Amino acid sequence: MSKKPVENLKKAIETFEERNKVYGDNYLTHGEVMKALFREPVNLATLKEYNRFGIINMMVAKLTRYCNSWPQSHQDSIHDLGVYAFMLEALDDDSV
Secondary structure (H helix, E strand, C coil): CCCHHHHHHHHHHHHHHHHHHHHCCHHHHHHHHHHHHCCCCCCCCCHHHHHHHHHHHHHHHHHHHHHHCCCCCCHHHHHHHHHHHHHHHHHHCCCC
């Protein structure tokens, strides 16, 4: 039997532990931030709404990761946040 699945699981655990040192338990606060941003339940019906919500979701992930790295900066997260902002603008302008 191949050991590949076990090796992949071990690598995944290592990656989780490494990232958790930088970001903390970001996944536990993400929902709180989303709920604060969207005071009313979100009803997604169109492809555009799903796309816009997906981008906002990614922006929140990057912003909370950046904040969880405080007081250090996290250049990758802030660069990604900028890119996602322009992607959202393109969706809002119907230019994609």
